[in-house]
Structures are given as C-alpha cells and as structure tokens.
Amino acid sequence: MPTTNDVLLRALSARYSLEPWEQSALAALSSRELAIRRDAVVPDEGGMLFLVLEGWVCGYKILNSGERQICALHVDGDIPDFRRLVLPPAGLEYRSLTVCRIGLISAAAMRELCRKSPGVAHGVMRNLTVISTIAEEWIVNIGRRRAINRVAHLICELAVRLEAIKGSIQARYVIPLTQTDIGDATGLSAVHVNRVLQELRTKRLLEFRGGQFFILDRQRLIDLAGFDPEYLDRAPSQ
Amino acid sequence: MPTTNDVLLRALSARYSLEPWEQSALAALSSRELAIRRDAVVPDEGGMLFLVLEGWVCGYKILNSGERQICALHVDGDIPDFRRLVLPPAGLEYRSLTVCRIGLISAAAMRELCRKSPGVAHGVMRNLTVISTIAEEWIVNIGRRRAINRVAHLICELAVRLEAIKGSIQARYVIPLTQTDIGDATGLSAVHVNRVLQELRTKRLLEFRGGQFFILDRQRLIDLAGFDPEYLDRAPSQ
DNA sequence: CGCTCTCTTGATAGACTTCAATGTTAGTGG
C-alpha cells in the first residue's frame, strides 16, 4: 500500500539518489489521496499533480469525429502529467481503466521544490524524458507497423513495464484493456484488434482470457513486434 | 546570424525570465558551431547537446523492414534532443533536411548548470514538455485521422511554428520536405501524399511549388485538419 | 547532355473499417 509520498520519492529517485534533505523535503510535501472507480475521468483539480498509486489510467484525446486516440497508458507508480508543472493542461484527458488509488500533490509546491532541489529537478526531467521516449515509440508503432506487429508491440511494451514493477518476467500479465481500448491505443478498430489477437493466438505467441495475457513465446513475440526490450531501460547519463 | 549561446538563451528563457547571473552563465558556456550539408546525419558527438541554429532537422527511426518513421521536425531555434541531458541517446537518429548550422554545447556543462540554476532547469523542463506535447499530437494525428486531414494537420502545425519564429502569418511557407518526407512523418506512402496534396489544391486550400506552400484558406485548412492553433502556445504555469 | 531526384499518373491489390448480427461472460435482483 504505497503512499503518495512513497511513489513520488521512488519516481524521482530511481537510479539516482537524492540527498537526504531532498528526500525529507519530498516526504514532507502534503498530499491527498483519492479513490476513483473504473472508467472515471481523473478530476482535474486545479493546480494538482496526480500520481497513480494503484491501478491503470489512460491519457487520450477525442477528435471532432468522436473517435478516441489513447496517447499513453499508465500503471502503478506512474506520474502521467508531469507536464503540468510547467505548462497548463494540454487538452489531454485522463481516465481510469480500473479502480484506482490516485495521489495528489500541489504542483506549486513541486515547482518550488524543483527550484530548491537539483536532484528533484533532475528526477522530473528524467520522467519527462521517459514520457516523450515512449510517445516517440508509439509514433513509430502507429505510423509504420502493420496491425499485427503493432498490437504485438503494445503488448511487449506493457509486459516489460509490468515486469519492471514486479521485478521479473511473469507467467501472466494482467492488462485491463478491452479490445476497444487496444484499438484506441494503436489506431485500429476494435474488430480488427480482435482478428489480430486471434492471429497471435493461432501463431501460438499469446493466449488471453478474462483480461489476462499469457505470453507463450516471448522471443518470437518480440521479434514479430520489432520490439527493443532496452528502450525503456537505458542507463541515465548521470 | 544567431549564435549558439543566443539560441540557447532564447530557448530557455522564452516567456520566463532568467536571473542576470543565469543569463551570463548561459552566455559563458563554451560552444562550438558546425555547418552540415543537406541530408546528412547530425553527428552524435559524444556528450554534446545540439541546437538547430539555422535549417531543418528531422528525428526518425528506421524499422527492420527498412521503412522510416519521422518522429519530429525541428526548425531554427529548436533543441531537438534535450533528452540527452538525462538519458543516453534513445535510438533516434537526426538528419538534416536542408543545409544547416548546428550549435554544440557540452551536455555535462548543461547538467551542471541545471544543478545550479533553477531557471535553467525550468527552461529545460519546459522544452521537454513542449516536445512531448507535440509528440502526443502526432500520435493522435497518425492514429486517428484520414490521410487528407493528417497531411493538412502537419502543414498547419509547421505553419504555426514558422509563424512563431517570424512573428506573423505569412503569405508563403518554405517547408523543405519532399513528399516522401511528408509520408514518413505522417505514416503514409509518398504516392498517396501526392494525391492528397493535389486534393488540397483542388479544394483550393493550398498551393505548392518548388518547396513552398501557399495557404490559400487558412481557416478551412485548420477546420479540415481539426487543428487546435493554441496547442503549441499555452501560457506557462509560472 | 545525361544523370539523379522528385513529382505525377494509372492500374491493381490488400489491409483495415464499417455494419450488423450473434455469442459469451459477469453481474444483479428476484
């Protein structure tokens, strides 16, 4: 049951240690916690930065046509909208895919802390960097891969991210996305996602039942996806 | 003829003023300048951060299949790979679309300056934020728009960015992209880009000759693209 | 003048979407 401040500390200090005073300053930030149900908009509390303590959240835009494009998926420990520290909310809406625990921290307090603490500022930069690296990979995925490779790539990415949380390769992956969600994340129709998933099953790369995915042949799935398992996992410069 | 340090200062202080000592620290950073020809890889000088002083640069990835996806386009005054400050190069390659003047600054020196100067750190965060905001818009564009709207959207984005540099709406826009480049940026084939551009011409939204685009009906183009003219231009939180 | 790169055009094929119906599952209340 990690608290908001635990998650914040971990997100900002991963692979890079903060000074003790920076850690205590983070721990001292006042925070609030929020439980939200599945499929709810994460409330845009003015000037608050939100953290995903537990659960899944997606960030998306709705087009004039009414279609939805999911731009990012976030799991336990993620801080989806770090950009709010610097610029006002950017037209992206966040919605829960599962029941969630959400942590809230004052953006102004975080800005103030960034100003005083180089380590925290560095952590924020690293988070912003990872977010844009993932976004670029999505651009490549959606822009240039066939449907089957595209869906495989998304699953590889999510699997690797879940492994990073759990610490090891899993037998099964709980990915609470409907086929419509997968379509909205990959730029495909739900019907086609269904067909592609069946093809992945036929190829014996993947099994799925009740929101759980079983990766049957990890290496072949990675190969099919053209997935680079390192891409989320590069050592920081400093 | 802006220098590397000019561009750096402008990129980091836009809409947010740095303290005099921060400005002088930036001005005092030692920099190098580099002239590169069209269609050349921007050399990945170990540990150097590069700035586009003049010209156009694209960041892209090549898939196993040999296809290319352009993930970002950069013009005068942009700092494409700010991420290098925090993480090592991320598989993205940068290539010039025109003859370019490139500025180089030591990433380690910038990191050191970020550590000492909250204003500089804030400027870096703002740049990282803008980069990921654009990337998200590209995801939406590529994922959910039809070819014609997609190309229109790219042109709107580039037009707005060029306007920001020039300071006003232009009669013509020099966009040195081949139709193949536009295809690689939008996830389309060059042949289809050609047909789409002709359709935009037929609709009398756009004219193009010799690498120059003339936007004939700005409002209708924006409408067709579903473009939000504000999206690059939100006021900073602070 | 020939070379290369880019743009253009037509024909054909294929990937993916849309529409519509049916099956499946889990949850709810009687």
Add this chain to the structure above:
DNA sequence: CCACTAACATTGAAGTCTATCAAGAGAGCG
C-alpha cells in the same frame, strides 16, 4: 438458483482507403 441485463468478444460480408508496382515527366546539376 435462475432470469435478465449490459458489456465485451466474435464472426461474416461488403466497402473504402491506402499501398504497391510501374512507368513517364520535369527539374536541377555536373
């Protein structure tokens, strides 16, 4: 425990958008 509902998954058929292939036309350049 069963009927009822709603959400999601699955299937088929038809249609559309976009890719691919191939060839020719212009334009710039040595």
